Amino acid sequence: MTTAQLSVGELLRDWRERRRRSQLEVAIAADVSARHLSFIETGRSGPSRTMIERLCEELEVPLRERNRLYLAAGFAPVYQERPLDDLGAARSAVEAVLTAHEPYPACAVDVRWDMVATNRPMELFLAPLPDALRQPRLNMLRATLHPDGLAEQVRNYTQWRAHVVGRIRRQLYRTAADGLVELLEDVEGYPAPPGSDVEAPAVTARDGALPVLPLLLRTSLGDLSFLYVLSVIGAPRDVTVDEIAVEAMFPADDATREALLAHQPRMSAALMRAGCVCADNLETMSVKAQQYAAEVLRREQITPHLVRLVLGGPGLAGFESTGIPDEWVGLVVPGQFQSRYYTVRSWQGGELTLDVVVHDVGLVTEWATRTDPVGQTVTITEPKGSYAAPDGAQWLLLVGDLTAMPAMARIAETTTLPTRIWAETPDDLPGYLPETAEVTWSTPPSETSSDLAAAVEKIEWPEGDGYFWMAGESSQMRAIRKHLMRERKLDSHAYDVMGYWRGGGQKRQPRSVDPGPVWREGKAQGLTDEQIWQRYDEQQEQQ
Known part of the structure; x- marks a missing residue:
């Protein structure tokens, strides 16, 4: 029964x-x-x-x-189960806790440890996870211990898995929640990866060792050690609130604390560029970026897949470049409400140049290729950048696909270091990269895939210390991070690898409802933005 x-x-x-x-x-x-x-x-x-x-x-x-x-008993249920977005002060409390914990990682999970929200540092740690572990929802325990997840980074795997198994059993006893038995069976069945037998400090206070079991991670920032603190919302009267817990990771030693504090700017920049947001549309809280209204002055079709937009006008009067050669800005085009991030190709004389990769469909593609954007007004956010070649670097290696071309061109133009570039593009781009750089060109196997990871593994690395910069398809970037950490054993300061887009073997699918006409019609009727997007949501639901 x-x-x-x-x-x-x-x-x-x-x-x-x-x-x-x-x-x-x-x-x-x-x-x-x-x-x-x-x-x-x-x-x-x-x-x-x-x-x-x-x-x-x-x-x-x-x-x-x-x-x-x-x-x-024949009664109607008493407790509602509302989405977190509809929980007002409870949602705000979760956001506040996650944001206040930065630069240390934290996440909100439900009763089965399915991810509800993360802060930016946690998203950075989870970035290497394959898409298969993110569907239908990312489970924090599976992500940590699965052989295709972070298992190889967990130095005290056997100890930590035993601890996690105990947590699941206690949660099952406390809640009897659906899915916990299956989760327990999965975690107990995961094999321990080789080289994961590092023992955590013993549970004793005599020699100053930690009185808790730390999670020991091997990361691009070095070997890190964490303990965690659980927080729940008191006096819940909603099922969602009752099941949410915030797991906040704290440094368990000084080395971990110093590593995270030192890399805070880089973490923030890398995540902004990747467009990382929390699960279930609960966005990571951050200070809202400065925005500028820019006019499209010119449009140039560089190749079938690359369009140059030159922006200007009085709305950019307060815009200031960071001076970082791979800096990017958020772009919101008319009729849209989502930002897409693009590298600043140049900022000169009050004109901002963006080289935009276009596809069959997409938020910016449809606007930039199917209409004449010249004279229209777009929204630009303040620039951010992450390129940071260390002092003493003797050489520079740049690797990227078409989406990385603007950044690689600008980096190569501004550096004094001997530079080699591996560029994977579907079109010829003569003269796009400076002649001072040694360039190896290749063609991607398809529109939605890349071979850059294999190319990097064949690189003959120069002698001495240098800097490696790479950007492109996310799964390729994950493979390269592992290669740099495990095979090349590079210091975290010696490279910067960012996923600019996500492949998967299928073409991008168009939206069932194009928000452009909805937006234009709403504006013509004098509706507010909120009313327009409510209408858009209603039309989406009717599809």
Whole structure:
């Protein structure tokens, strides 16, 4: 008999036995006779709503399971289960905790450790994960211990998996949540990767060792050590709120603290460029970037896949370049509400030049190729950059696909270091890169894939210290990070690798509803932006 088929009395007895409490003990605590409780459990008496709630409080039954008890008793469920976006102050509290914890990683998870939201440092640690582990939702425990996840980075894998197995078992005992049995079986079945037998400090206070088991990670920032703190929202009256917990990772040693503090600007820049946001549309909180209204002055088709846009006008009067050669800006085009990030090809004489890669479909593609954008106004965010060649670098290696060409061109134009470039592009680009650089050209195997990872593994690296910069398709970048860390053993200051786009073997799919006409029609009718996008959402739901 399944849980859904059990009577309310059987469900209450199951929770009482799960808590290992006698009928008499629960009856006294709930201020009800033991005989009456016995009658409820055997089905001879039916509990009222008040009695169900009183017993659930005493037995610490989760809100989701309380709703099942109400349904089993013939009542409507009492507790709503709303999306986090609709939870007002509760959502704000989660956002505030995640943001305030930066530059240390933190995430919000549900009762099964499925990811609800992350802050920016946590997203950086999760960036190498393959898409398969992100579907249908990223599970924090699977991501950490799965052989295709972060398993090879966990130095004390055996210890940490044993700890995680204990956590899942305790959660199963406490909540009886669906999916936990399957999660437990998966985690127990994962093989330990080779070289993961590092022992964490013993649990003792005599020699100053940590009184907790730390998570030991091998990362591009070096070997890091973390402990975690759990936070929950008090007095929940909604199922979603009841099941959310924030897991905040704290440095367990000075080396970890110093590494994260030193790399805070780079982490922020890399994530902004990748467009990383939290799961379920709960965006990572950050200071809102300065925005500028720019007019499209000129448009030039450089190749079938590359369009140059030159922006200017009085709206860019306050715009200032960072001076970082791979700097980028967010671009919001008319009729859209989402930003896309593009490298600044140049900023001279009050004119901002962006070279935009175009595809069959896309937010900016449809605007830049199917209409005449000249004279239209776009929104630009303040620039950010991440290129940071270390002092003493003797050479520079640049690797990228067509999306990285503007950055590689600008870097090569401004550096004094001997520079080699590996460029993977579908079109010929004579004269795009400076003659001072040694360039190796290649063609991508398809529009949605790349061979750059294989090319990097064949590179003959120069002698001495230098700087490696690479950008392109995300899965290629993940492979290269592993190669640089494990094979080349490069210091984290010696390279910068960023995913600019995500492939997967299929062409990008057009939206079922084009927001452009909806936006133009709404503006013509005098609607506010909020009203326009409400109309857009309604049309999406009708598809």
